Each structure stands twice: as structure tokens, then as C-alpha cells.
Amino acid sequence: MKPINKMKIEFWSISANESFARVVAASFAAQLNPSINILADIRTAVSEAVTNAILHGYPDEQGIVQMECTLYPEHIEIVIQDFGKGIDDIEKARIPLYTSRPELERSGMGFTVMETFMDSLEVQSEPNKGTKVIMTKRLI
Amino acid sequence: MDIRFGKEGNTLIVYLDGEIDHHTSMMIRERIDSRFLMEPVKNILLDFSKVTFMDSAGIGLILGRKSKAASVGGDLKIRNPRPEIRKILKLSKIDSMIV
Ligand SMILES: Nc1ncnc2c1ncn2[C@@H]1O[C@H](COP(=O)(O)OP(=O)(O)OP(=O)(O)O)[C@@H](O)[C@H]1O
Numbered sequence: 204m205k206p207i208n209k210m211k212i213e214f215w216s217i218s219a220n221e222s223f224a225r226v227v228a229a230s231f232a233a234q235l236n237p238s239i240n241i242l243a244d245i246r247t248a249v250s251e252a253v254t255n256a257i258l259h260g261y262p263d264e265q266g267i268v269q270m271e272c273t274l275y276p277e278h279i280e281i282v283i284q285d286f287g288k289g290i291d292d293i294e295k296a297r298i299p300l301y302t303s304r305p306e307l308e309r310s311g312m313g314f315t316v317m318e319t320f321m322d323s324l325e326v327q328s329e330p331n332k333g334t335k336v337i338m339t340k341r342l343i
Numbered sequence: 344m345d346i347r348f349g350k351e352g353n354t355l356i357v358y359l360d361g362e363i364d365h366h367t368s369m370m371i372r373e374r375i376d377s378r379f380l381m382e383p384v385k386n387i388l389l390d391f392s393k394v395t396f397m398d399s400a401g402i403g404l405i406l407g408r409k410s411k412a413a414s415v416g417g418d419l420k421i422r423n424p425r426p427e428i429r430k431i432l433k434l435s436k437i438d439s440m441i442v
């Protein structure tokens with residue numbers, strides 16, 4: 204299927220950008236007039252992926268987070284990428300309630316939320332190279 | 344995020360107004376914990392009427408406050424979450440905390 208629109212932004216790994224990124228993604232998706240429930244799901248999933256990039260991708264240093272959104276006639280693809288720490292064991296990281304940072308009051312539900320709220324979720328990661336999360340959601 | 348407090352018997356009522364994510368949850372946690380220490384209460388009631396967004400950071404925040412309350416023999420309940428927040432509470436299997 205051919206894309207009908209595309210955008211890409213990058214921003215510093217600062218927690219104030221979590222709300223910025225989810226608002227941007229949802230307003231881009233809003234071009235296709237999806238229901239408010241669909242937009243709420245996108246906002247939540249994007250918030251999870253961006254928070255992970257900021258919190259786990261760059262635990263000690265500041266880095267760059269990229270978000271690319273591609274709009275297709277009936278769905279959106281959202282790619283969120285960091286160039287930080289990476290994930291050793293992706294399968295384990297995706298298990299509900301698994302968190303590497305329980306001391307920070309993380310619940311380990313981020314990937315489960317992305318998986319449940321979106322139609323597809325793909326995670327690519329390499330230690331010390333970074334992490335890429337690719338999600339799609341039907342809009343109509 | 345705007346936070347106001349109320350008290351009913353031995354329950355601290357926390358009126359949250361705004362969005363709960365990783366960024367705001369750090370401040371919310373500090374505000375609730377210091378108030379909980381100050382007041383002669385053991386239960387916490389989180390009023391979600393004006394919470395417009397919450398992601399999994401909110402789940403960590405809720406469970407952390409619930410264990411604070413439990414440590415003094417109290418409990419934590421959630422009031423009036425909107426449907427999309429109810430959905431994430433349910434997914435995390437803590438929707439039983441809704442009153
Ligand atoms: N971008 C990333 N870079 C490095 N590690 C990551 C990244 N995203 C996720 N992880 C790893 O995967 C684990 C699970 O992520 P998930 O979002 O499910 O839970 P969490 O972030 O620990 O907790 P929560 O999202 O509930 O606050 C994290 O604890 C972390 O170890």
C-alpha cells in the first residue's frame with residue numbers, strides 16, 4: 204500500500220518530551236478522522252515507547268529520540284527509535300510485568316500496553332546500538 | 344498536573360487534575376507521599392475525575408502508593424477514571440481498585 208503522508212521529528216531524551224511526542228503523533232493521525240478511542244490508544248502507545256527510549260535507552264546520558272509516522276489510506280505506522288543502551292533479551296523485556304528498574308516504581312507494563320493498544324508491534328534492538336519500535340494501528 | 348488534597352475520616356483524598364506519565368509521576372509521587380506522612384490517615388483515595396491521560400507510569404505510581412498505605416494497615420482506591428484509563432487499569436489487573 205502506498206503512503207499518503209509522512210513526517211519525522213527528533214528530540215532530546217528529556218521527560219518533558221513524552222507529552223510532546225504523543226500529542227504530535229495523535230494530531231498527525233487525526234488527519235484520517237479516526238475515533239477518539241483510536242487516538243487515545245495511539246497517545247498511550249507512543250507515550251510508552253518514547254518513555255522507554257528516554258528512561259531505558261539513555262539512563263545516564265542525554266541522547267536523541269526519533270519518531271517517524273507514515274500515514275496509509277487506512278492505517279498509521281509509527282517508528283520510535285533511540286541510539287542508546289539497547290535490549291539484551293527482547294523476548295524477556297516484552298513479558299508482562301518484567302522491568303529492569305523496579306526501584307523506579309516501573310510496573311513493567313509498557314510493552315504489554317503497546318501490544319494491546321496497537322494492532323502490531325515489532326521491537327528491534329542491539330546492545331549499545333539502540334532500540335527501534337515499530338507499531339501500526341488501523342485508523343478507519 | 345495540579346494536585347489538591349482532602350480528608351474524610353482516616354482517608355486522604357487526592358484530587359488529580361491533568362496528565363499522568365513518567366514526567367509528571369515523579370512530582371505526583373513526592374506530593375502524595377509527603378502529605379500522607381503529615382496527615383493522620385491510613386487510606387488513600389485517588390480521585391481521577393480530572394485525569395485526562397495515564398500510561399504505565401501511572402500503574403507504577405498507583406501500586407507504589409498502595410504499598411505505602413498497606414505499610415500502615417491501610418488501602419488505596421481509585422475513583423472515577425475515564426474509559427481509556429479504565430482500560431489500562433484493567434489490562435494491569437488493578438481495576439478492582441476502582442470504587
Ligand atoms: N528503548 C529501550 N532501551 C533499552 N531498554 C529498553 C527500552 N525499552 C524497553 N527496555 C527494557 O525493557 C523492559 C520492559 O519495558 P516496559 O516498557 O515493558 O516496562 P518498564 O519500562 O520497565 O516499566 P513501565 O513501562 O511499566 O513503566 C525495561 O525495563 C527495559 O529493561
Ligand SMILES: [Mg+2]
Nearest residue numbers: 251255313314
Ligand atoms: Mg516502559
